[in-house]
Amino acid sequence: MTDYDVLRVFCAPHGGYGNELGVVRDGSTLPEPADRQALAAKLGFSETVFVDDPERGVIDIYTPSTRLRFAGYPCVGAAWLLDVPELVVPAGTVGARQDGEFCWIEARPEWAAPRTLRRYATPAEVDALQVPPPGDWLYAWAWEDEAAGRVRARGFPGRGDGIEEDEATGAAALQLTGRLDRALNITQGRGSQLLTAPQPAGWVELGGRVFLER
Template identity: 85%
Template structure:
């Protein structure tokens, strides 16, 4: 079995929750896309990252069933793990920085895969949602405190690959921030925390806590 690290990305204030991420630090061990896809499917994380150049931050991202040009929680987690100022993804160069307990990346909304952003009247209604059948990728959200920018969200990939609900999804938070045009403090899943902040010239920062599981 290829060696890999397991991180939890977008942890809550107490260090709990967060979305698991697999990172293969030596991508040269599996250079082929088919082999990478097979390992990502076997590991079963919502995303697995293969690092092709740790010094330059060149990475390759896979879900259990497909390759992604960009994804939020893999970039936040891998930037923290490699401690680099940027990551090079197929979508573009992602800026990265560390600020105390938070790892931040800077990306563009057009890099994110399509998502259905579905607003609900209350956080309680989001909490009560059942997992929808496979189909569209749904980011369900509601204001907890609109004045403070606090949001309750849940994410349903709808891919039919065994990931019924994503605990924390940076790309969807990026799209929502771009739509609303303001900084957000998102509680997603069981208790993960995602922070976002619009930046000049169409960029958005996404930040969260990262923990090394093993």
């Protein structure tokens, strides 16, 4: 079995919650895309990262069913683990920095696969949602405190690869920030925390806590 680490990305202040991420630190052990896809499907995480060059931050990202040009929480997790100033993904170069308990990346919302961003009137409505039938990637959100930029959100991939609800979705947070053009403090899933901040020229910073699970 290929060696891999498991991180939890976008954890709550006490260290709980967060989205599990598989990271194969030595991507050369599985150089072929088909083999990487098979391992990602076997592991079953929302995403699995293969590190192709740890010094330059070159990574390759897979869901259980497809390869991604970019994804938010895998980049935050990989940036924290590799401790590099940037990552290189097929979509482009992702800036990275550490700031106390938070790891931040800077990316463009349009790099991510499209999500349906659906606003609800109250957080209670978001909490009450049932997993929808397979279909579009749904990011359900509502203001908890609009003046403070606090958002309640849940993510439903709907892509039929066995993941009914995504605990923390960095790409959707980037897209929502790009749409609203303001900094956000997002609580997603059971209690994961994602922070965002718009930057000049359409870039967005995305940050969160990362813990090494095993």
